[in-house]
Amino acid sequence: MEILKPDELREKFNDPWVAPYEKVLTMVDGDKVEIVEYHPCISGSHWLLHQYKNNSDLIDDAYRDGNKHVYKCHIGCSPVDLKASFSAAGINEIQVIDDEVKVTHSGLAGAGVGAGMCRGMGKGVKYVELMESGGGSKEGKATVVTPKLEKVVIGVDDTDTKDAGATWTMTHNLGVELADEGFEYLDHIIVQLYPHNPHKTQNCVSIALTFAVESEKKDALVNRVIEILKRDSLSDKTAIAILEGLDIPKKLREYSIKTKSGMMDIETAEKTAEELDIDLIAVTGNQGKVGALAALGLYDDVEEAVKAYNNE
Numbered sequence: 413m414e415i416l417k418p419d420e421l422r423e424k425f426n427d428p429w430v431a432p433y434e435k436v437l438t439m440v441d442g443d444k445v446e447i448v449e450y451h452p453c454i455s456g457s458h459w460l461l462h463q464y465k466n467n468s469d470l471i472d473d474a475y476r477d478g479n480k481h482v483y484k485c486h487i488g489c490s491p492v493d494l495k496a497s498f499s500a501a502g503i504n505e506i507q508v509i510d511d512e513v514k515v516t517h518s519g520l521a522g523a524g525v526g527a528g529m530c531r532g533m534g535k536g537v538k539y540v541e542l543m544e545s546g547g548g549s550k551e552g553k554a555t556v557v558t559p560k561l562e563k564v565v566i567g568v569d570d571t572d573t574k575d576a577g578a579t580w581t582m583t584h585n586l587g588v589e590l591a592d593e594g595f596e597y598l599d600h601i602i603v604q605l606y607p608h609n610p611h612k613t614q615n616c617v618s619i620a621l622t623f624a625v626e627s628e629k630k631d632a633l634v635n636r637v638i639e640i641l642k643r644d645s646l647s648d649k650t651a652i653a654i655l656e657g658l659d660i661p662k663k664l665r666e667y668s669i670k671t672k673s674g675m676m677d678i679e680t681a682e683k684t685a686e687e688l689d690i691d692l693i694a695v696t697g698n699q700g701k702v703g704a705l706a707a708l709g710l711y712d713d714v715e716e717a718v719k720a721y722n723n724e
Contacts, residue, residue, distance in 0.1 A: 413541055413542065413543050414541075414542045415539055415540070415541055415542075416532065416539060416540055416542055417538070417539045418532060418533050418534070418535075418537050418539075421529060421532045421533050421540065421542075422533050425529050430529050430530055430533070431452040431453070431526075431530055432452060432530055432533035432534060433449055433450060433451060433452060433530050433531050433533065433534035434450035434451075434452065434479070434534055434535065435448075435449070435450040435534050435535040435536045436448070436449050436450075436531055436534045436535075436536045436537050436556060436558055437449075437536050437558065437561060437596055437598075437624045438513040438515065438558045438559075438560065438561060439561045439562055439563045439624050439658065440508055440513060440560050440561070440562065441562070441563070441657040441658040441659065443486050443487045444484070444485070444486055444487075444658045444659075445485045445486065445487060445506055445508070445513065445515075446482065446483070446484055446485070446563065446658050447481075447482070447483040447485060447515065448480065448481070448482055448483075448598060448624065449480070449481045449483075449531065449534070450479055450480055450481075450534070451479045451480075451481055452479070452530065453479060454478055454479045457476065457479055457481065458476055460481070460501060460526065461474055461475075461476045461481055463499070463500050463501045463502065463519075464481075464483065464501060464502050464503065465483075466499075467492050467493075467499045467500075467501070467502040468485075468490070468492060468502035468503040469488075469490035470485050470486060470487075470488050470490050470503050470504075470505070470506055471483050471484070471485050471502075471503060472484045472485060472486060477599075483503070484658070485503065485506055486506070487506050487507065487508060488505070488506060489504065489505040489506075490504065490505075491504045491505075491518075492504055492518055494518060494519070494520050494551060495520075496520055500519055500520045501517070501518065501519030501520070501526070501527065502517070502518065502519070503515060503516065503517055504516040504517070504518050504553075505555075508560060510560075511559060511560045512538065512557050512558070512559065512560060513557070513558050513559070513560050514541075514555050514556075514557050515555065515556050515557075515558075516553070516554070516555040516556075517531065517552075517553070517554060517555075517556060518551060518552065518553040519551070519552050519553075520551055520552075526552075527552040527553055527554050528540045528542050528543075528552060528553070528554020528555075528556065529542070529552070529554070531554075531556050532554065532556060536558055536559075536596075537556060537557070537558055538557045538558060538559060539557050540554050540555065540556050540557065541554060541555040541557070542554045543555075559626065560626075560627075561596070561624040561625060561626060562624070562625055562626070562627055562630065562656065562657070563598075563622065563623070563624060563656070563657060563658055564622070564623045564624075564625055564630055564633060564634075564654065564655070564656055565620055565621070565622045565623075565654070565655040565656075565708055565711050566620070566621045566622075566623070566633075566634070566637055566652055566653070566654055566655075567618060567619070567620050567652060567653040567654075567655070567703070567704035567705060567706070567707030567708045567711075568583050568586075568618065568619045568620075568621065568637075568641070568650070568651075568652050568700070568704055568707070569618035569619070569650070569651060569700040569701075569702070569703030569704040569706075569707065570645075570647045570649035570650050570651065570697070570699055570700030570703065570704075571583070571641065571644070571645040571646065571647050571650050571700075579617065579618070579619055580600070580602055580617065580619055582644055582645070583600065583619040583621055584600050585644075586621070586637065586640050586641070586644070587600060587621050587623075589640060590623070590633070590636060590637070590640075593636070595623055595625060595629070595633055595636075596623055596624040596625065597621070597622075597623055598622040598623060598624055599620075599621070599622040599711075600619065600620075600621055600622075601619065601620040601621075601622070601707070601710070601711045601714055601717055602617050602619060602717065602718065603617060603618050603619070603620060603668070603672075603703075603706060603707045603710050603711070603717040603718075604616070604617050604672060604717065604718055604719060604720045605617060605618055605671055605672055605703050605706060616703075617703075618700075618703030618704055618706055618707040619707055620707040620708060620710075620711035621637075622711060630656070634652075634654060634691075637652060638652070638693065638695055641695045641696070642695060642696065645695065645696055647696060647697070647700070648696050648697045649696065649697035649698070649699035649700045650694075650695040650696040650697060650700045651692065651693060651694050651695055651696075651697065651698060651699070651700030651701040651704045652692075652693050652695060652700075652704050653685060653690055653691065653692050653693070653701065653704040653705040653707070653708050654690060654691040654692075654693070655690055655708040655711075660708070660709060660711075660712055661688050663684065663687070663688060664684070664688055664690070664705075664708060664709040665709040665710065666709075667680075667681075667684045667705065667706065667709055668705075668706040668707075668708070668709025668710045669709070669710075669716075671702060671703070671705075671706035672706070672710075672719070672720075672721050673721040676702050676706070677702070678698050678699065678701055678702060681701045681702045681705045681706075682701065684705065685701075685705055690705065690708070692704070692705060
């Protein structure tokens with residue numbers, strides 16, 4: 413077994429049959445682990461997602477968004493029975509040791525090359541424990557080691573006015589600014605709220621921004637979001653809600669659905685957030701609390717998030 417850092421892998425395997433991943437991030441919440449990988453290909457990577465999702469007992473769910481693969485997993489050990497074409501790649505073991513997450517991959521032929529060498533060259537990887545390099549008809553096997561991160565989802569609403577602004581663009585630019593500062597900005601989800609809300613500016617949507625952060629940087633992330641919103645928001649109603657971890661409470665999703673299908677008041681939003689131990693913060697005002705909290709309940713279900721309910 414060789415222990416190699418990304419730069420050492422690139423130097424040793426500077427070959428046309430190695431395509432480096434862009435980035436690998438791993439978030440942990442109890443015994444649950446969410447792996448986010450940015451594959452070097454786009455639609456071609458769907459083959460790999462299919463193999464992993466169907467052949468790895470440690471993967472509870474998985475989806476692809478462009479070249480971004482998301483694997484929702486649990487800690488454990490369950491070796492993949494490799495068979496060419498049918499069971500060509502997967503995750504054998506997931507461990508969390510102190511501040512590191514160790515994910516052991518195996519695969520046949522090209523999938524074996526991806527197991528360690530391609531992943532190991534991506535940003536976010538600390539090092540790989542390379543057991544077999546793969547390629548040809550050989551098996552590849554490696555443990556990819558990344559820092560232990562946590563997921564933070566921030567719901568935002570009411571940053572614009574009837575005359576100017578757009579919450580979806582402003583919040584995306586906020587995410588990009590934070591990414592430039594070193595925070596891992598993962599996603600931006602638009603959540604359609606009740607279309608007939610008299611308080612709306614026009615389309616009546618709120619936004620959920622997702623981040624992967626080190627535990628000690630969570631407060632800094634939230635503080636920067638507040639600072640930027642105070643600087644850039646055009647509204648006196650802006651608020652945020654903060655969800656930590658990998659689970660969405662059932663009651664939170666129910667609240668979000670109700671906020672999509674009918675009117676919701678600030679008091680109910682505040683009571684729901686308090687019961688679920690979710691921070692609900694008025695940045696420039698309280699009205700945005702309703703939509704900010706609603707964004708959190710559907711950030712992981714984009715098909716439901718975008719639906720408009722015509723309940724007049």
